Structure formats: C-alpha cells, structure tokens
Amino acid sequence: xxxxxxxxxxxxxxxxxxxxxxxxxxxxxxxxxxxxxxxxxxxxxxxxxxxxxxxxxxxxxxxxxxxxxxxxxxxxxxxxxxxxxxxxxxxxxxxxxxxxxxxxxxxxxxxxxxxxxxxxxxxxxx
Amino acid sequence: xxxxxxxxxxxxxxxxxxxxxxxxxxxxxxxxxxxxxxxxxxxxxxxxxxxxxxxxxxxxxxxxxxxxxxxxxxxxxxxxxxxxxxxxxxxxxxxxxxxxxxxxxxxxxxxxxxxxxxxxxxxxxx
Amino acid sequence: xxxxxxxxxxxxxxxxxxxxxxxxxxxxxxxxxxxxxxxxxxxxxxxxxxxxxxxxxxxxxxxxxxxxxxxxxxxxxxxxxxxxxxxxxxxxxxxxxxxxxxxxxxxxxxxxxxxxxxxxxxxxxx
Amino acid sequence: xxxxxxxxxxxxxxxxxxxxxxxxxxxxxxxxxxxxxxxxxxxxxxxxxxxxxxxxxxxxxxxxxxxxxxxxxxxxxxxxxxxxxxxxxxxxxxxxxxxxxxxxxxxxxxxxxxxxxxxxxxxxxx
Amino acid sequence: xxxxxxxxxxxxxxxxxxxxxxxxxxxxxxxxxxxxxxxxxxxxxxxxxxxxxxxxxxxxxxxxxxxxxxxxxxxxxxxxxxxxxxxxxxxxxxxxxxxxxxxxxxxxxxxxxxxxxxxxxxxxxx
Amino acid sequence: xxxxxxxxxxxxxxxxxxxxxxxxxxxxxxxxxxxxxxxxxxxxxxxxxxxxxxxxxxxxxxxxxxxxxxxxxxxxxxxxxxxxxxxxxxxxxxxxxxxxxxxxxxxxxxxxxxxxxxxxxxxxxx
Numbered sequence: 054x055x056x057x058x059x060x061x062x063x064x065x066x067x068x069x070x071x072x073x074x075x076x077x078x079x080x081x082x083x084x085x086x087x088x089x090x091x092x093x094x095x096x097x098x099x100x101x102x103x104x105x106x107x108x109x110x111x112x113x114x115x116x117x118x119x120x121x122x123x124x125x126x127x128x129x130x131x132x133x134x135x136x137x138x139x140x141x142x143x144x145x146x147x148x149x150x151x152x153x154x155x156x157x158x159x160x161x162x163x164x165x166x167x168x169x170x171x172x173x174x175x176x177x178x179x
Numbered sequence: 180x181x182x183x184x185x186x187x188x189x190x191x192x193x194x195x196x197x198x199x200x201x202x203x204x205x206x207x208x209x210x211x212x213x214x215x216x217x218x219x220x221x222x223x224x225x226x227x228x229x230x231x232x233x234x235x236x237x238x239x240x241x242x243x244x245x246x247x248x249x250x251x252x253x254x255x256x257x258x259x260x261x262x263x264x265x266x267x268x269x270x271x272x273x274x275x276x277x278x279x280x281x282x283x284x285x286x287x288x289x290x291x292x293x294x295x296x297x298x299x300x301x302x303x304x305x
Numbered sequence: 306x307x308x309x310x311x312x313x314x315x316x317x318x319x320x321x322x323x324x325x326x327x328x329x330x331x332x333x334x335x336x337x338x339x340x341x342x343x344x345x346x347x348x349x350x351x352x353x354x355x356x357x358x359x360x361x362x363x364x365x366x367x368x369x370x371x372x373x374x375x376x377x378x379x380x381x382x383x384x385x386x387x388x389x390x391x392x393x394x395x396x397x398x399x400x401x402x403x404x405x406x407x408x409x410x411x412x413x414x415x416x417x418x419x420x421x422x423x424x425x426x427x428x429x430x431x
Numbered sequence: 432x433x434x435x436x437x438x439x440x441x442x443x444x445x446x447x448x449x450x451x452x453x454x455x456x457x458x459x460x461x462x463x464x465x466x467x468x469x470x471x472x473x474x475x476x477x478x479x480x481x482x483x484x485x486x487x488x489x490x491x492x493x494x495x496x497x498x499x500x501x502x503x504x505x506x507x508x509x510x511x512x513x514x515x516x517x518x519x520x521x522x523x524x525x526x527x528x529x530x531x532x533x534x535x536x537x538x539x540x541x542x543x544x545x546x547x548x549x550x551x552x553x554x555x556x557x
Numbered sequence: 558x559x560x561x562x563x564x565x566x567x568x569x570x571x572x573x574x575x576x577x578x579x580x581x582x583x584x585x586x587x588x589x590x591x592x593x594x595x596x597x598x599x600x601x602x603x604x605x606x607x608x609x610x611x612x613x614x615x616x617x618x619x620x621x622x623x624x625x626x627x628x629x630x631x632x633x634x635x636x637x638x639x640x641x642x643x644x645x646x647x648x649x650x651x652x653x654x655x656x657x658x659x660x661x662x663x664x665x666x667x668x669x670x671x672x673x674x675x676x677x678x679x680x681x682x683x
Numbered sequence: 684x685x686x687x688x689x690x691x692x693x694x695x696x697x698x699x700x701x702x703x704x705x706x707x708x709x710x711x712x713x714x715x716x717x718x719x720x721x722x723x724x725x726x727x728x729x730x731x732x733x734x735x736x737x738x739x740x741x742x743x744x745x746x747x748x749x750x751x752x753x754x755x756x757x758x759x760x761x762x763x764x765x766x767x768x769x770x771x772x773x774x775x776x777x778x779x780x781x782x783x784x785x786x787x788x789x790x791x792x793x794x795x796x797x798x799x800x801x802x803x804x805x806x807x808x809x
Contacts, residue, residue, distance in 0.1 A: 080670075081669055081670075081673060083673065083676075083677075083682040084650060084669065084672060084673040084676055084682050085650050085653065085654065085669050085672070085673075087654065087733075088653075088654070088657075088665075088666070088669055091657060091662075091725075091729065091730075092280075092662055092666075095280060095721075095725050095729070096280035096662055099721065099725070100276060100277060100279060100280055100721075101277075103273065103276060103717075105269075105270070105273040105277075106270070106273075109238055109270065109273065109274065109277070110273075110277045112235055112238045112239060112242070113238060113242045113274055113277040113278060113281070114277070114281060116238070116239045116242035116243050116246070117242050117243075117245075117246045117278055117281040117282055118281065118663060119243075120242070120243045120246040120247055121246055121281075121282065121626065121661075121663070121664070122373065122374065122375035122376070122626065122627065123374065123375040123626035123627040123664075123667070124626070124663040124664065124667065127663040127666065143231075144231070144232070144235065146336060146337050147229065147231040147232075147235065147236075148235065148239055149337065149340075150226060150229060150337065150339065150340070151226060151227075151231075151235070151236045151239040151240070152239060152243055153226060153340075153343060153535075154218075154221060154222035154226055154535055154536050155239070155240060155243040155244065155247075155535045155536065155537060156243055156247065156534075156535045157373075157531075157532055157533045157534045157535040158343075158344055158348055158532050158533065159370060159373070159376040159379040159533060160373065160375075160376065161340075162340070162344075162379065163375065163376065165333055165336065165337050165340055166332075166333075168336060168337070169333060169335065169336040169337075172335075172336055173335075178335040178336050206544075207543055207544075207547060209547065209550075209551075209556040210524060210543065210546060210547040210550055210556050211524050211527065211528065211543050211546075211547075213355075213528065214527075214528070214531075214539075214540070214543055217347075217351065217352075217531060217536075218536055218540075221343075221347050221351075222536055225343065225347075226343075229339075244537060247500065247535075247537070247538070248500065248501065248751065248752065248753035248754070249500035249501040249538075249541065249752065249753040250500070250537040250538065250541065253537040253540065272714060272715050275715065275718075276715065276717065276718070279661075279718075279721060280661055280662050281661045281662065281663060282660075282661045283657075283658055283659045283660045283661040283751075284658050284659065284721075284722055284726055285659060285748060285751070285754040285757040286751070286753075286754065287718075288718070288722075288757065289753065289754065291711055291714065291715050291718055292710075292711075294714060294715070295711060295713065295714040295715075298713075298714055299713075304713040304714050344532075347532060348532035352528060352529060352531060352532055353529075355525065355528060357521075357522070357525040357529075358522070358525075361490055361522065361525065361526065361529070362525075362529045364487055364490045364491060364494070365490060365494045365526055365529040365530060365533070366529070366533060368490070368491045368494035368495050368498070369494050369495075369497075369498045369530055369533040369534055370533065371495075372494070372495045372498040372499055373498055373533075373534065374625065374626065374627035374628070375626065375627040395483075396483070396484070396487065398588060398589050399481065399483040399484075399487065399488075400487065400491055401589065401592075402478060402481060402589065402591065402592070403478060403479075403483075403487070403488045403491040403492070404491060404495055405478060405592075405595060405787075406470075406473060406474035406478055406787055406788050407491070407492060407495040407496065407499075407787045407788065407789060408495055408499065408786075408787045409625075409783075409784055409785045409786045409787040410595075410596055410600055410784050410785065411622060411625070411628040411631040411785060412625070412627075412628065413592075414592070414596075414631065415627065415628065417585055417588065417589050417592055418584075418585075420588060420589070421585060421587065421588040421589075424587075424588055425587075430587040430588050458796075459795050459796075459799060461799065461802075461803075461808040462776060462795065462798060462799040462802055462808050463776050463779065463780065463795050463798075463799075465607075465780065466779075466780070466783075466791075466792070466795055469599075469603065469604075469783060469788075470788055470792075473595075473599050473603070474788055477595065477599070478595075481591075496789060499752065499787075499789070499790070500752065500753065501752035501753040501790075501793070502752070502789040502790065502793065505789040505792065596784075599784060600784035604780060604781060604783060604784055605781075607777065607780060609773075609774070609777040609781075610774070610777075613742055613774065613777065613778065613781070614777075614781045616739055616742045616743060616746070617742060617746045617778055617781040617782060617785070618781070618785060620742070620743045620746035620747050620750070621746050621747075621749075621750045621782055621785040621786055622785065623747075624746070624747045624750040624751055625750055625785075625786065647735075648735070648736070648739065651733065651735040651736075651739065651740075652739065652743055654730060654733060655730060655731075655735075655739070655740045655743040655744070656743060656747055657730060658722075658725060658726035658730055659743070659744060659747040659748065659751075660747055660751065
C-alpha cells in the first residue's frame with residue numbers, strides 16, 4: 054500500500070466513519086476494483102490531504118452535491134462527514150439556507166431533507 | 180425602504196463592493212426593476228443577514244457557482260466577495276481544489292481561471 | 306404574520322392544495338424552521354403574488370423542474386398545481402412534449418412518468 | 432421536400448424570423464448537413480406542429496433554456512420567438528421572475544440579461 | 558407504419574431487447590401516446606439508423622446519461638444495450654472510469670452502481 | 684518526476700498536442716500550481732493510461748463535455764484529441780448526432796459549432 058493510499062484511507066475513515074468506508078471499499082470490487090482505489094488515493098490521499106481546513110472541505114462537498122442533485126447518498130455521507138470534522142448542526146443548516154438563492158428552492162429542499170434524516174439518525178433533532 | 184432592504188443593501192455593498200453593487204442595482208431597471216430588489220431583500224436582506232459565518236457563505240457561493248457552471252461573472256463577484264469578507268487567497272484556491280473530485284476537472288478548470296483573473300486584478304499573484 | 310406571509314400561504318394553498326401545504330409547512334420545522342417560511346413569503350408571497358397568469362407560472366415550474374431533473378416530488382406537486390389553476394390535461398402533456406427537443410428524451414421520459422402518475426391519481430386517465 | 436419538412440420550415444420561419452432561419456439552415460452544412468434538417472423536421476415539423484398554444488411552447492422554451500444555462504444564443508432566439516407568436520414583453524419578464532425561486536438568482540440573472548438585450552434591439556425598452 | 562417507424566422499432570428491439578421495448582411502447586399510451594412513437598421514429602428510426610458504429614452510439618448514450626444524472630433506468634437500459642451490440646464488460650467499465658475526471662466521483666459512482674446491477678443480472682460478475 | 688507523471692504527460696502530449704499541453708502546464712502556475720499536476724498524474728497518468736481504447740475515451744470525453752455544457756474550450760481540445768488518436772471526422776460528427784435525442788438540440792448545437800470550428804482549423808471542411 055502506497056503512502057498516498059494509507060493517508061487517503063485514514064482520512065476516508067476519519068470523515069466517513071469506518072462503516073461507510075468499509076462498505077465503499079468493498080462495494081465495487083466485483084465490477085470495478087480500481088474505482089474505490091482512485092477515490093482513496095486521489096480524492097482523499099491527494100486532495101483532502103492537502104494543507105487546509107477540513108470544515109471548509111465539507112462545506113464545499115455539501116454545496117457541490119446539493120447543487121448537482123441526484124447524489125443523495127453521497128450528500129448524506131458528507132453531512133455525517135461535516136459533523137465528524139466538527140461543523141455544528143447549525144452551521145450545516147446554514148450551508149443549505151445559503152444555497153437557496155443560488156440553486157433555488159427545489160434542490161435546496163432535497164438537501165434539507167437529507168440533512169434532516171442525518172440529524173434524526175444521530176439524535177440531534179427530535 | 181424597508182428594514183430588509185436596508186440590511187440587504189448594506190450586506191451587498193460589504194460583500195460585492197460599491198461598484199459592483201451600483202451596477203447591479205441599475206442594470207435591469209429598464210426591463211425588470213424588481214429583479215435587483217428581490218436579490219437585495221431576499222438573498223442579502225434575509226439569507227445573508229442570518230446569524231452565521233460570512234466566510235462559510237462565500238465558500239458555499241463559490242462552490243455552487245462553480246458546480247452549476249455558466250455563471251462566470253457571478254463567480255468572479257463572489258471570489259471578490261470571499262476576499263472582502265476575509266478568506267485568504269490560499270483558502271479560496273483550496274475551495275476549487277476540493278471541488279475537483281466532486282465536479283471533475285473541466286468545471287474546476289473554469290473556476291480556477293476565474294480565481295486567477297480576480298487574484299491578478301487585485302495584485303495577489305504576479 | 307406579515308402581509309407577505311398571509312398572501313403567500315393563501316397562494317400556496319390554492320396551488321398545492323391544503324394537504325401538501327400542511328405537510329410542507331410542518332416538514333422541516335425540527336431542522337430548519339425558516340425554510341418553509343422563505344418558500345411561503347418569497348416564492349409565493351412575492352413571486353407568485355405578482356400580477357400575471359398563474360397558468361403561465363405553472364408551465365414555467367413544470368418546465369424548470371423537468372429540465373433540472375431529480376425533483377420528481379416537486380414536479381408532482383406542480384402538475385397538481387397546474388391542474389388546480391386551470392390548465393387542461395392536454396396542455397400539461399404538451400408542455401412535456403415541447404420539452405423533448407430542448408432537454409432530450411430521457412429527462413422528458415422522467416417528466417411524463419410523473420404526469421401520468423398524477424393523472425391516474427386524479428382519475429383523468431384510465 | 433417532405434410534408435414534415437415544409438411544415439417545419441414554415442413554423443421555424445414564423446417563430447425565429449427569416450434571418451435566423453436562413454442562418455441556421457446554412458450554418459452546419461459543411462460539417463453536419465442533417466443537423467438543421469432534424470431540427471426542422473422533428474422539433475418544428477413534429478413537435479411545434481402539434482395542436483396547442485404556441486405561446487405556451489415559447490414559455491417552455493425560455494424556461495428550459497434558462498434552466499439548463501449556457502445556451503444564450505438559443506435563448507435569445509426564443510425571446511424573439513416569444514414576441515413573434517404574441518407574448519407580451521411583460522409576460523416574458525414574468526417567465527424569468529417566476530424562474531428565480533426554481534433555478535436561483537444567478538441563472539435567472541443570465542436570462543434577464545438576454546431578455547434585456549432582445550427588448551433593446553426591438554426598441555421595447557429605452 | 559412508416560419506413561422510419563419500422564426501422565426504428567427494429568433497432569429499438571435489437572438494442573433494448575423485446576421486453577424493455579414492449580414496456581416502453583405501451584407505457585405512456587394512456588397519457589401521451591405520441592411519446593413512444595417519437596422515440597421510435599426519431600431517436601431510433603433516424604439517429605440510430607444512420608451509418609455508423611452502434612458500439613460508439615452506446616458509449617455516447619452511457620456517457621451522456623451518467624453525466625446528466627437522475628436517469629438510472631435509462632442508463633440501465635443502455636448498459637444492456639451496450640452489451641447487446643457487442644461491447645465487452647471491460648469496455649463498459651472503462652467508459653465509467655474515463656468519466657471520473659470529467660464528471661467527478663459522485664456521478665461516476667452512481668453510474669458504476671448501475672453497471673454493477675446489470676452485470677449481476679446477466680451473470681457477468683459473481 | 685514520478686512514473687505516473689511521466690506517463691501522464693506523455694499521454695497528454697499525444698492527445699492534446701504539444702502546444703495545448705504546454706499552455707495547460709503553465710497556465711495556472713501562479714495561482715494553483717498543483718492543478719495541472721493532478722490533471723497530468725490522475726486524469727492522464729492513471730485513467731487514460733489504463734488498458735483500453737483511446738478512441739473510446741475520446742468519445743466519452745466529447746459526450747460528457749457536450750452534455751455538461753459551458754466547457755467549449757475543453758470540448759475543442761478533445762475534438763482535436765479525438766482526431767489525434769485516430770477517430771475520423773465522420774465518427775466525431777456521429778457522436779454529436781447521437782447526442783441529440785439524449786441532451787436535446789440546444790446543447791448539441793453548441794457542440795456541433797465547436798466541432799465545425801476544429802474541422803475548419805484543420806482544413807477538414809471548406
């Protein structure tokens with residue numbers, strides 16, 4: 054395992070949690086074994102490993118995923134990730150509120166539904 | 180002028196600068212005089228006026244605009260805005276670097292070109 | 306409750322029906338109580354309350370939602386809304402037919418499936 | 432020339448005007464001679480020739496093009512087309528105003544700039 | 558039935574298989590009987606019937622559908638179609654791998670999940 | 684320079700030509716020196732270096748860029764790239780023709796305009 058890969062997997066586990074990370078690393082082995090490897094070595098081992106604020110990176114991730122739409126599972130993972138790297142519940146909600154004038158209500162509504170689901174699962178709203 | 184409108188215009192001027200703000204407030208008067216008013220009262224007077232971190236809001240703006248594409252002028256305005264609310268040059272570059280694995284190289288390349296243009300105009304790169 | 310909010314809620318109920326409106330007003334209270342409020346005051350209380358043809362506005366809504374994709378629930382609400390403000394079944398189908406050369410068959414196919422579902426629920430097709 | 436093609440070219444000329452139609456019919460002859468033919472026979476000869484309201488079709492066109500973004504020339508053609516089939520200046524502006532809560536301010540701003548340009552060229556605003 | 562329609566239906570059945578083709582031809586009869594007819598006569602009877610390599614056309618289809626997102630059913634149909642016109646399992650996986658740097662990991666992940674599902678159903682992976 | 688980087692730069696030069704490659708490698712040095720490096724090492728050194736058909740990869744690139752829109756420069760580069768790896772003029776035109784029913788006429792029109800421009804510059808159409 055290369056340095057990039059070790060560094061990437063460590064960051065993946067920190068941000069996504071072990072369960073999501075394990076699933077991801079296994080999921081496409083039968084059809085595209087290199088897919089998860091590129092995600093680990095490039096997205097995490099190179100980009101996320103750069104000097105900088107992980108909170109900012111998760112704000113970017115949530116904003117990009119909400120804007121492109123159709124990626125609710127990945128958005129859910131990154132709402133968890135945002136909480137895992139220390140963003141507060143209120144800060145994550147503000148990301149989606151800020152998106153409204155940029156991407157419109159329908160896509161923002163899809164995003165807030167995902168945020169709500171994650172917050173409920175983690176017992177952060179009742 | 181309502182409270183929302185005053186508050187919105189103040190924030191618009193703080194983030195976009197007076198010159199961009201003046202242009203925007205005048206630009207569509209002949210065809211759609213309410214367009215700029217909604218931008219001021221809703222986007223700035225309500226959303227940006229919420230409690231929260233303006234740096235986070237500008238990271239959201241840059242991420243959303245780079246992801247949707249085709250909005251280079253608005254992206255340019257918000258790269259200026261990001262600097263105006265205190266984000267460092269390096270932090271803005273990291274927003275675009277983080278976008279690469281989410282939105283791909285071509286759209287990220289468009290965004291980095293806009294960032295470069297703003298940095299040059301402000302004498303931040305040589 | 307402000308004038309905008311009253312006006313917006315009345316229009317929301319007229320277009321979406323009371324059941325959808327009630328659900329929407331409650332849905333995100335736990336996580337983002339202002340989300341529904343902005344939808345009511347801005348989207349309905351300001352934009353939909355403008356002078357103009359509500360049928361045109363629902364044609365815009367269906368066209369925009371079908372074009373962006375990934376917003377089937379919102380599209381479904383606005384197919385109901387289109388019927389509620391007086392568009393005929395055939396006129397709504399023509400909206401989607403007109404979209405084909407602009408957005409392509411796959412997204413138009415997703416939209417026509419939503420239209421079909423609504424028509425069946427309202428007993429308009431057999 | 433088939434019936435579909437005649438019918439389509441007639442509608443193309445009615446909606447786009449002769450100058451735009453001539454340009455389009457010539458433009459890609461060197462590289463893809465069938466491109467314009469499909470546009471004429473399918474988009475106009477089949478879809479636009481269907482029974483229904485041409486004003487509605489142009490509202491759909493403007494909404495779809497503004498939502499997808501990056502198609503300013505085609506949007507400009509259809510703002511002209513909307514006026515050519517009898518939509519009033521105010522009705523076209525309302526299409527874009529209605530789009531704001533669905534697609535956000537940045538894309539709506541691009542669309543209103545195109546509307547403004549067309550209105551100025553036709554002497555409808557000063 | 559016109560020549561275009563016969564030719565189109567034959568190609569539709571070759572690429573999608575009879576079961577998918579039958580479903581498609583029936584599905585929207587109640588609401589928009591012309592929808593499937595346009596798909597058959599234009600998309601298949603005109604475009605797919607052009608001289609050229611059907612393998613290339615299916616690579617285009619998979620790339621476009623993965624890039625636009627939100628069209629998993631249509632993508633699934635065209636992964637089957639790609640196999641039906643002779644693309645190898647490995648070549649289809651490479652299409653998605655090539656997409657990663659262009660459209661980013663999240664949309665490519667959605668596409669590889671569809672590819673995996675098709676491969677499993679056809680007993681090509683275990 | 685790592686193996687990946689050497690391999691990537693060689694492929695970049697083969698596909699894009701030396702002039703485009705040189706420009707790209709220099710262009711963002713002042714603002715984001717790692718941007719071009721990731722493009723070279725990941726997109727070319729890892730993805731394009733995989734076993735498989737470079738013609739297929741360029742069909743994927745053109746399809747993805749035409750579908751996302753707003754990336755005309757990158758699309759132009761890859762139309763050159765497609766010719767450079769041996770695709771025929773007619774095969775590239777067929778890629779865009781195939782896209783019409785998937786992405787609609789407006790985006791396909793933007794793409795055919797780029798294809799035309801490249802063909803003219805290379806003296807392939809008159």
